[in-house]
Amino acid sequence: MRRRIAVVYFTKTGNTKSLAEAVRHMTGAALFRVETVEPYPESYGSATEIVKDELQRGVIRPIRPLAFNPDDYDVVVLATPTWWHHAAMPLQTWIRSVDLSAKKILTANTHGGGGLMHTREAFEALLAGRRLGTHLTVYGAVRPQDAKVRKTAVSDARNTITDRNPTWRGLNLPTV
Numbered sequence: 373m374r375r376r377i378a379v380v381y382f383t384k385t386g387n388t389k390s391l392a393e394a395v396r397h398m399t400g401a402a403l404f405r406v407e408t409v410e411p412y413p414e415s416y417g418s419a420t421e422i423v424k425d426e427l428q429r430g431v432i433r434p435i436r437p438l439a440f441n442p443d444d445y446d447v448v449v450l451a452t453p454t455w456w457h458h459a460a461m462p463l464q465t466w467i468r469s470v471d472l473s474a475k476k477i478l479t480a481n482t483h484g485g486g487g488l489m490h491t492r493e494a495f496e497a498l499l500a501g502r503r504l505g506t507h508l509t510v511y512g513a514v515r516p517q518d519a520k521v522r523k524t525a526v527s528d529a530r531n532t533i534t535d536r537n538p539t540w541r542g543l544n545l546p547t548v
């Protein structure tokens with residue numbers, strides 16, 4: 373049985389977008405990008421200081437509505453950049469706004485050197501009681517058309533998110 377897959381992601385620099393697009397390329401997943409009503413500054417340094425302040429104060433920045441219907445998907449992949457050791461607040465805001473209780477959920481994060489940090493813990497706290505699969509951590513960006521991606525992941529990806537093996541195993545995306 374083929375599962376209907378959606379990737380819901382937030383991106384600031386484009387690295388998480390590249391991961392979402394790679395998953396789409398390999399699985400045929402639908403993509404949904406979470407966007408804030410008021411964008412973060414383009415300057416990376418300025419944006420990180422604002423993000424740090426928002427995380428410390430628990431600020432919930434409003435997000436744009438997403439045309440996502442949970443009934444249309446069996447598997448939801450949630451992808452985020454690592455922001456000050458955690459999942460990005462805009463994605464957390466979206467997760468709090470939707471009922472994913474009947475979905476198989478896979479999580480992923482991109483990073484620029486910090487690794488996993490507390491992103492998986494943030495997902496586990498936000499999605500307590502949900503059916504969580506494994507977590508994928510990727511350094512930087514990936515290219516969906518990269519020969520290494522095709523060789524190591526494409527053949528397994530379509531069979532990875534199935535009833536037989538609903539995890540990220542086999543979806544070993546190389547960094548570029």
